[in-house]
Amino acid sequence: MSQTRGVLYPARLPEFHRLPPTANARDLAVWFWIPEWDLEPGRSSRQDIVGYPALNLVVEQSVVTLSGATTRASHRDLSGTGWAVGALLRPAAVAALTSDPAALVDDETVIDAPDLAEAIDAAMRSGPGRRERAVLAFSDWLAGRGGRIDEAAAQANAFVEVLMGDDAVDSVDEAATRLAVSVRTLQRLGHRYVGVSPTAMIRRRRLQEAAERLRLDPGLDLSRLAVELGYADHAHLTRDFRRILGIAPTTYRAGTDPGRSERSRP
Template identity: 80%
Template sequence: MVSQTRGVLYPARLPEFHRLPPEAHARDLVVWFWIPEWDIEPGRSSRQDIVGYPALNLVVDQGVVTLSGATTRAAHRDLSGTGWAVGALLRPAAVAVLTDDPAALVDDETIIDAPDLVDAVGVAMRTGSGHRERAVTAFSDWLALRIGPIEGAVSQANALVDVLMGDGAADTVEEAATRLAVSVRTLQRLAHRYVGVSPAAMIRRRRLQEAAERLRLDPGLDLSALAAELGYADHAHLTRDFRSVLGIAPRTYRAGAGVESAEGASP
């Protein structure tokens, strides 16, 4: 599994946050479950900034189930009071059943009518020790029952995400198509149908997430060297990508993330 905080821009601000693997029978449906829990003193809030994965999320939050699409920019949420959420980062096999048009949900969300999922996850989260694991089991069971067995093009779409986002991911769309033994056009069609964004956009998002994580963890990292390592044309290309999605330059983000890390590490 990828690091617990990749995609989270300022981890020191996080409340209690966990990423947990799905149950075995839901591994073709979910990459991981993410569960924040918070208890923030009155009059204060905690801003969470995220550069999301190019995927859809199914989320149980405040008694509502939402299906959120892939994003084209950084997003944030201000947490206050006491609460929790349980989200599933979906694989294409699950997306295929939940929506016919994931592209229509890019930078948007829709409510899913699933009171049984709300009840099952809510009961699990309100129990004592092991509540997160029980919530994952309940969510995995619901998805497995709702989605059923997968095959054909859906299995191929799952493989597409692995090639573009997993360990040793392809650096170009052409490389990904070659690995999957399909044409570039077929690859693009699969991405549009099951993710909602292009394969090139998925590669760019992966690079940006890794760049942000590397800059946060190594404040002395040379930007030109990082750009070359991640496949950017040059330092300026990395900076443009940062600005277009995060709204700030890499140097500005690195300085702010360094302060956050220092504050988070203090007693």
């Protein structure tokens, strides 16, 4: 999976890393993401994201927050000096952190986890190798919090992989067939472990891929792209782009940056 899929303007990124979890947390986190920034006074860096349909557990400035799935593109303006360490969670971890992920859609809540905050803060202040130590500490915490995953959580992990993985399906019916469950079961899994419907998850994946492919190949024909990603037609792709990103795919393809901002120092 691309390191920058979901990031609308990668050139604006400060120093940014995606690291895999350690073995004990592979069923609990897809990856850990770590931005670090050091901006001159008066400068900022706007980060525009069309997020994965998943929850993120984030440590920043000694605060731990659980962020829900999003229904639209979002942004954050970075300034000063700082870092964050986030985990893109698998469903098996979500069950150990909230009983209602739907309540966190387009929202976030503070998690009472001072031990995690202290461990990540210590790791990120420890010099060379800090990111790897932060991932180790975060993975250990998740493994301790999540424990052994049960059959329902394992099924939910498989459900998300089928909808969002490298060999993802193009429809909810296809996902149900591949997992040998009913469409209704998939809907329950989406609500219980992600907070959004399977259909919304597929649409988000398509939109992420559309944006990435247009960014990498500005000359790509939009009608062809729409067909290859399973959209009904070019107009359907354009509607999704406008509804979620707020701009047309032609504008994005042309390289127009509606929120152009200063970049971080090298």
